[in-house]
Amino acid sequence: MGREFRVACPDEEEATLIQAVEFLDQRMHEIRASGKVIGLEKIAIMAALNITYEYLHTRVDGGFDIAAIQRRITGMNSTIDAVMGEQTELFS
Template identity: 30%
Template sequence: MSIEAVEIVILGRPYKVSCPAGQQDALQAAAVQLTEKLSDLRQRSRVSSNEQLAIMAALNFCHELCLEKEKNHQYSETMDKRIKMLQQTIEAALVEHGRYGDSGEESESSNV
């Protein structure tokens, strides 16, 4: 996979960053999202230091990421439970069907 240097702009400042080929649009979208987040934080918090803004934004993004990870974990656990219930239902149906098949065969062989 090739790496390319891409220029992004965050809060009006250009930055050159390395980016895997084909990911330039995603990187630009991330830069736009970060700029919006930083601008919003600057207005809401009245913080003028870019360093403080960056730390606050990073903290917010990490918090959002933790919440999403927890949601994914809960979803995964729910799906695991549903899959196990479905497997049990299928196994029970197969066992029941197997019994019906066995009893049907017995009655056929006793009629011969």
């Protein structure tokens, strides 16, 4: 929402951090557009609460964590893409 912050993170996690920033920014804009919440701090808190609520509901009884599975799949896809990019001769 137009504010910038410096956040330290390992280089390999920078893309994920940027993705998180974009997701949070989108949610905050949605809340502001609804007109029900006024003030940047309140909008940030509401966005955090909504995201946390959704995260907690990704956990299924028995400890099955859908979000963790999605992160693993994303990591696997990145690994596959990197390896396939090196194998261009196979598909010529």
